[in-house]
Amino acid sequence: MSTTVLSTPTSESSPGATTVVERRRPAPAPIPLTRIIGVELRKMFDTRSGFWLMASIVITSVLATAAIIVFAPDDQLTFDNFAAAIGAPMTVILPMIGILAVTSEWSQRSGLTTFTLLPRRGRVLGAKLLAAIAVGVVSMVVALVVGVLGTLIGSAIAGVDPVWNVSAAHFLLIVLGSVLGMLFGFMLGLVIRNSAGAIVTYFVYTLVLPPLLGLLASTQHWFANLQPWVDYNFAQRPLFDGSLSGQQWQHLGVSAVLWFVLPMAAGLFIVRRAEVK
Amino acid sequence: MLDMITVESVSKSYGRGQTAVDDVSFTAATGRVTGFLGPNGAGKSTTMRIIVGLTPPTSGTATVDGRRFTDLPNPGLEVGVLLDASAQHAGRSGHEILTVAQRTMGLPRTRVKEMLDLVSLTSHEADRRVRDYSLGMRQRLGIATALLGDPQVLILDEPANGLDPAGIRWMRDLLRGFADSGGTVLLSSHLLHEIEVIADDLVVIGNGRIVAQGTKASLLAAAGTVVRARDAAALAQAMERAGLAITAHPDGSVHTDAAPDQVGEVALAAHLVLTELRAADGAGLEEMFLELTADTQREGAAA
Numbered sequence: 090m091s092t093t094v095l096s097t098p099t100s101e102s103s104p105g106a107t108t109v110v111e112r113r114r115p116a117p118a119p120i121p122l123t124r125i126i127g128v129e130l131r132k133m134f135d136t137r138s139g140f141w142l143m144a145s146i147v148i149t150s151v152l153a154t155a156a157i158i159v160f161a162p163d164d165q166l167t168f169d170n171f172a173a174a175i176g177a178p179m180t181v182i183l184p185m186i187g188i189l190a191v192t193s194e195w196s197q198r199s200g201l202t203t204f205t206l207l208p209r210r211g212r213v214l215g216a217k218l219l220a221a222i223a224v225g226v227v228s229m230v231v232a233l234v235v236g237v238l239g240t241l242i243g244s245a246i247a248g249v250d251p252v253w254n255v256s257a258a259h260f261l262l263i264v265l266g267s268v269l270g271m272l273f274g275f276m277l278g279l280v281i282r283n284s285a286g287a288i289v290t291y292f293v294y295t296l297v298l299p300p301l302l303g304l305l306a307s308t309q310h311w312f313a314n315l316q317p318w319v320d321y322n323f324a325q326r327p328l329f330d331g332s333l334s335g336q337q338w339q340h341l342g343v344s345a346v347l348w349f350v351l352p353m354a355a356g357l358f359i360v361r362r363a364e365v366k
Numbered sequence: 367m368l369d370m371i372t373v374e375s376v377s378k379s380y381g382r383g384q385t386a387v388d389d390v391s392f393t394a395a396t397g398r399v400t401g402f403l404g405p406n407g408a409g410k411s412t413t414m415r416i417i418v419g420l421t422p423p424t425s426g427t428a429t430v431d432g433r434r435f436t437d438l439p440n441p442g443l444e445v446g447v448l449l450d451a452s453a454q455h456a457g458r459s460g461h462e463i464l465t466v467a468q469r470t471m472g473l474p475r476t477r478v479k480e481m482l483d484l485v486s487l488t489s490h491e492a493d494r495r496v497r498d499y500s501l502g503m504r505q506r507l508g509i510a511t512a513l514l515g516d517p518q519v520l521i522l523d524e525p526a527n528g529l530d531p532a533g534i535r536w537m538r539d540l541l542r543g544f545a546d547s548g549g550t551v552l553l554s555s556h557l558l559h560e561i562e563v564i565a566d567d568l569v570v571i572g573n574g575r576i577v578a579q580g581t582k583a584s585l586l587a588a589a590g591t592v593v594r595a596r597d598a599a600a601l602a603q604a605m606e607r608a609g610l611a612i613t614a615h616p617d618g619s620v621h622t623d624a625a626p627d628q629v630g631e632v633a634l635a636a637h638l639v640l641t642e643l644r645a646a647d648g649a650g651l652e653e654m655f656l657e658l659t660a661d662t663q664r665e666g667a668a669a
């Protein structure tokens with residue numbers, strides 16, 4: 090690394106300012122939200138780990154599809170099976186993307202620069218949320234395309250007619266379910282602000298908690314009635330099955346307030362006031 | 367000359383009576399380099415974080431050009447900030463970190479290369495991940511980020527950290543030029559010598575409180591005289607008899623707050639041969655720094 094000694098280093102960056110004068114300039118325009126979203130999207134892809142996390146969406150989709158084609162019996166080569174196989178890794182990867190979109194600012198300490206350039210933290214987090222949702226929706230479209238190809242190829246190889254047994258409405262519900270999972274990760278990231286902590290919490294929530302609550306529901310009658318209202322995981326399950334009754338939507342809404350809206354609001358409140366170090 | 371950065375009665379406590387910054391007020395003016403000097407843990411970084419809105423103060427206000435930092439529409443274009451050069455995503459390249467900042471501020475893409483050239487990071491180095499950067503390279507990258515938006519104000523926390531001598535010299539010239547062209551520089555350091563060569567104004571902080579502030583010239587003038595005689599003990603006695611407060615050093619030199627001519631008169635009256643008589647400059651300021659922070663610095667008042 091060589092060093093150039095510049096005697097008037099700012100001359101190029103401040104043309105005309107040669108004397109000690111007040112440098113008055115017009116106030117800059119505020120930073121538009123679209124620009125922040127663009128930057129946040131870029132930040133999701135521009136590290137090796139971020140890139141491979143995104144790439145893993147495509148990779149796992151293709152692997153899951155290939156596995157179905159190879160291992161499933163011919164009459165199981167239906168679109169819903171492809172969708173389920175592709176959907177499983179997505180429900181893990183998308184929340185990780187949601188978590189890391191927030192926690193990396195703290196765990197990697199890049200927040201020091203981010204929140205200095207954009208001191209209105211609510212806007213940054215809003216942009217991150219929108220960027221995460223965009224990634225979630227696009228990922229689901231990628232999964233859809235891979236699933237369609239898998240069904241076509243799989244049935245062609247087996248010599249059977251492709252079975253399209255997932256409706257557009259069902260697909261939209263699956264997208265909603267996947268994005269809700271991602272937003273749950275985002276919320277955990279916001280509340281915990283530490284990558285490892287948020288990821289562990291996410292797995293406790295999705296892997297450890299459901300069987301415990303199931304056990305409670307099967308032994309305690311009062312909880313069995315209450316569970317759909319207070320168990321967000323439980324209330325999300327019908328989304329993936331493709332149809333929700335009016336009451337199931339209510340379950341989803343009420344449990345979402347408890348498990349998502351309130352913690353998210355608390356997280357936002359704290360983060361906007363917390364010290365960034 | 368105009369007060370660009372204004373800190374008014376800022377305090378920050380961290381519960382359990384832990385007060386990091388205690389009623390701190392000072393200003394940094396346009397066209398000048400203001401040095402923010404204090405021993406480790408004095409509260410420099412905390413104060414700077416409060417100025418840029420990363421840490422909410424317990425009380426008091428800090429403004430840049432009359433506005434709170436958090437109210438600036440695009441702060442990067444008005445204030446260049448370097449607080450901690452290591453606080454970057456280790457997996458991004460230097461080039462990418464600058465690009466993210468350039469996009470956030472809405473600057474032309476060519477600006478990134480200009481800044482890399484300015485801080486002497488080669489394009490090969492810029493493409494490496496920051497994880498593999500040396501401290502000095504990170505510091506250069508941080509300075510590049512701060513200068514990216516062509517701001518009128520620079521707030522730099524220990525920017526010389528990790529720079530090699532040529533780099534320090536380069537930065538000194540850079541900051542001088544920046545201030546001379548009407549910019550405002552606030553930079554912190556715990557190294558007196560570092561600050562002394564760059565700063566026009568000094569703000570000295572110890573244990574969260576401002577212990578001295580003013581122009582470097584006025585603080586230097588208050589630093590007194592260094593004198594040496596062939597007979598050091600006799601000199602010390604004579605000066606004490608004349609009522610001058612003195613500090614005798616093991617190397618034989620004697621330091622006093624009195625002016626050099628007063629000391630000369632005392633020596634003449636006592637018929638002492640002086641081997642050195644001068645206004646305390648650098649060393650004097652160091653003396654002052656150690657004294658001012660004596661009860662707060664970690665090594666106690668050993669000096």
Ligand SMILES: Nc1ncnc2c1ncn2[C@@H]1O[C@H](COP(=O)(O)OP(=O)(O)OP(=O)(O)O)[C@@H](O)[C@H]1O
Pocket residue numbers: 380384385386387404405406407408409410411412413555556
């Ligand atoms: N989050 C915190 N909780 C408790 N105390 C804190 C916290 N942050 C800072 N402090 C304390 O505030 C004081 C000032 O710290 P600060 O980092 O501002 O010092 P500094 O002047 O920058 O020191 P240095 O020269 O070592 O960088 C220290 O005593 C530190 O321990």
Ligand SMILES: [Mg+2]
Pocket residue numbers: 410411412523
């Ligand atoms: Mg510090």
